[in-house]
Amino acid sequence: MGGAYFSQPWRAVTENYQENLKFVKSYQPQNQNVKHLRILIHGPVGSGKSSFFNSVESVLTGRVTGRALTDAISGRSFTQKYTAYKIHKDPDSFYSFIFNDIMGFEQKTNKGVDVEDVKLAMRGHLPDGYKFNPEAQLQETDEDYNPAPTLDDRVHVLVCVIPVASVSLISEEVVQKMREVRLAATEMGIPQLAILTKVDEACPKLKTNMNKVYTNKYLKEQVDKFNMLLGIPPNCIFLVKNYHSETNTKDDINALILSALKQMITFGEDFLNNL
Template sequence: MWPFSSKKVLEPPEPYFSKPWRNVTENYPRDLDFVKSYQPQNKDVKHLRILLHGPVGSGKSSFINSVETVLKGRVTGRALTDANSGSSFTQKYTAYEIHKDPDSFYSVIFNDIMGFEQNTEAGVVVEDVKLAMRGHVSDGYKFNPVAQLQETDKDYKSSPTLEDRVHVLVCVIPAGSVSLISDKVVEKLREVRRAAAEMGIPQLAILTKVDEACPEAENDINETYRIKYLKEQVDKFSMLLGIPPNCIFLVKNYHSETNTNDDINVLILRALRQMITFGEDFLNNL
């Protein structure tokens, strides 16, 4: 009698699609040229303003550094981050312009804010995010987790211009944490999303830290849009917040690298170009 089991050994599921479900590599040179040469057609603004929001530790500040790294061709770290902080490391409303050369800037501004937290007495207040979208919050305003900005405060802009307003809202979430977002944080994200919709502000999302989310992406970042697990996270987040899958992008921020990498750049640029395109449409439709 053969000493072998007749039970069939199940093979682990194939982690990859046969082809990418979104092709980003072929667009790399055009995306880079587009971002570098972009100028708003609306003459009332000089810069497109992109506001990043999301839970604590999602990678908002790191994404800003990563965009600057791509555009400058060297690793940068101007937006301060802290991998060990259990609370939001960003405390102030901060605008980041990126130098094109010593005398000029690219035509995109990123605004970074304090992250959302489950505790009602911690993290950014939802009403402050709404005020920021309307352009009422001054650069450098220090967020107060237990009280929103008031009209009588010195950091309140009573008559914001179109330049002060937010033109694109981007939600930032770690790819491996989509199923772990607390109900309270989801509620805050949805409230901000509803407010942005009422203002007509276009919305996108980026799922960061794809290399930490699954070993396949860590092994080869170029395979990001072939990995089934990451596509599942995009679909889950779409269902959670209501953002269409074609408005959700996968990225790896620069973190441990000391040199730039084209495979990382491709993902960042694809997301950034779509942010600019949506923001440009918003400005032209006003």
């Protein structure tokens, strides 16, 4: 699996490393009604959503972090709450974007996050810290329901996360849930991207050199398959290796993460400016 390569990369990433890092570090929303750009991460159970946030934080702090707790063996969603993560720029300030992590999608109807709760989150009705109940979605009459969300409460970018090797294995039920969320986001005008994680597991030769990710033929095929599965354009689908076994950050891993992060911020800024 993943042994063949193109002679030239089908997407340029590494040469923009410092430029992307500078962009991310200097970003401030132009919309005066928003303090932070809100990025919602969703996907199947075990897809690497929490690990992706940890990897973004690792890139920006220069050290491998693990603030969003993860679990690789339970087979169930380890994230139980609607959790908002800010990243410290320095001891007194934060970066101007927030990541919201949610419970993962599962195949059964009464397991994993409810699609309707994800829609409520996108509209800003879910408070940070809300504990998901797969058997009962949040109602307008519930104490936790935010009846008057501000633009700051709403989601500005939707990001789907899935392991690259799972693209061909994902169940029809989970695809349907993700598709429903995507269509709801489209109705709200929310821009969408996708992150295909664990590229090193799909292509072991890449473990020592992430610079060849965008020359790999198998990975290109998975990007095209995911495009057909959810309808997200290929240029909005990014390949990433999350920090997992490493104890120090590496430029080739950082470059992939920064390329995706810059596009999230750019899309979210466009969304805010179009309101």
